Amino acid sequence: MSDKCGNCDCADKSQKKGNSYGVVIVEADKSHLEEVAAGEDCRIIMGGLSMGQAFVQAPEHRAKPSVAEADGIPVIDLSPLFTADADGVDALAAEVGRASRDWGFFVVVRHGVPEEVVARAVEAQREFFALPPERRAAVARSEAAQMGYYASDHTKNVRDWKEAFDLVPRQPPPRSAVVFDNKWPDDLPGFREAMEEYGKAVEELAFKLLELIARSLGLRPDRLHGFFQDEQTTFIRLNHYPPCPSPDLALGIGHHKDAGALTILYQDDVGGLDVRRQSNGEWVRVRPIPQSFIINVGDIIQVWSNDRYESAEHRVAVNVEKERFSIPFFFYPASYTMVEPLEEIVSEESPARYNPYSWGEFFSTRKNGNFMKLDVENIQITHFRKNTPVHVQ
Numbered sequence: 001m002s003d004k005c006g007n008c009d010c011a012d013k014s015q016k017k018g019n020s021y022g023v024v025i026v027e028a029d030k031s032h033l034e035e036v037a038a039g040e041d042c043r044i045i046m047g048g049l050s051m052g053q054a055f056v057q058a059p060e061h062r063a064k065p066s067v068a069e070a071d072g073i074p075v076i077d078l079s080p081l082f083t084a085d086a087d088g089v090d091a092l093a094a095e096v097g098r099a100s101r102d103w104g105f106f107v108v109v110r111h112g113v114p115e116e117v118v119a120r121a122v123e124a125q126r127e128f129f130a131l132p133p134e135r136r137a138a139v140a141r142s143e144a145a146q147m148g149y150y151a152s153d154h155t156k157n158v159r160d161w162k163e164a165f166d167l168v169p170r171q172p173p174p175r176s177a178v179v180f181d182n183k184w185p186d187d188l189p190g191f192r193e194a195m196e197e198y199g200k201a202v203e204e205l206a207f208k209l210l211e212l213i214a215r216s217l218g219l220r221p222d223r224l225h226g227f228f229q230d231e232q233t234t235f236i237r238l239n240h241y242p243p244c245p246s247p248d249l250a251l252g253i254g255h256h257k258d259a260g261a262l263t264i265l266y267q268d269d270v271g272g273l274d275v276r277r278q279s280n281g282e283w284v285r286v287r288p289i290p291q292s293f294i295i296n297v298g299d300i301i302q303v304w305s306n307d308r309y310e311s312a313e314h315r316v317a318v319n320v321e322k323e324r325f326s327i328p329f330f331f332y333p334a335s336y337t338m339v340e341p342l343e344e345i346v347s348e349e350s351p352a353r354y355n356p357y358s359w360g361e362f363f364s365t366r367k368n369g370n371f372m373k374l375d376v377e378n379i380q381i382t383h384f385r386k387n388t389p390v391h392v393q
């Protein structure tokens, strides 16, 4: 096997050439691949990625040149959490509930995560992606040890125009199916400390948000905490989207829903995150707001709430001129959690819409799916929906 990735110049030898690991070509779809003239011949290398067929989205999934910036995505000021104002917290929970129901997404400001902690993490992230390729490759993830660097993720079998570094803010016990050992780059002073500090601060915010979600569902504030107490499978991802020569064809991340409970996302000032609005199915861009986090409820909260809240589809558009950085914190429960609609929420009139599923198994299947081309869609919560035929895209 060659010592290079089959699709670009990254060091991922597991990548087979062209279509064996790229776009699933359904007969009717073949035409759009010709727009990237014969793959290799037209390669433009940017930020270590080179444009080729594997990145080409089917026409219906591409970003349109102008997507409205959403005024509609609610911006929620969390400061009532930090004053002893019980009425303020109730009103906040109601606001979080409405946003989770109508959008599945909201932006929080005055969230309590210190500005300097975010700044140090972002600085460390930029330094990491500025390292020469061999130093990034030295901390590459593998199928057996999935934390670390990679430049070859696929969403729905189309390659994403990005590189990333995954780490866990807490070490789960070794009995988890997936190995979660962090890989820290050598000679990058302050990187590990900045990430650990960031992970701790954002986890505090995650628990506060969980409490607001529980209150908004009429549950006791700490009702959901137990799922995350000791053995969380939470991880942090540092995303780097280099400038892209064909932002009309490729995406930074293809359309998807987040599988976990909550995602707490830092984005820089470039913009590119699009959310599919639930009321009309239109894509809207989330406007960058300094010192904010974007929050989305993931599939687990959709299931716990028995569809009162919906995990919204989103994607990341890229652009020709600017690189973009983001940091999602994926707040995931312990791997032994059985995910099912909460008993307080289901009733005779509103029976459970999902069969229980094991989070650990779901998570490992999803993660392992990142390493191979799948003939069917990777595992989704729709597969556990009661009385619904399995949906394969």
Ligand SMILES: O=C(O)CCC(=O)C(=O)O
Pocket (backbone or CB within 6 Å): 237, 239, 253, 258, 265, 267, 272, 273, 314, 315, 316, 325, 326, 327, 328
């Ligand atoms: O980079 C972003 O804005 C979003 C990233 C995202 O959706 C993800 O990593 O799941």
Ligand SMILES: [Fe+2]
Pocket (backbone or CB within 6 Å): 256, 257, 258, 314
């Ligand atoms: Fe996402």
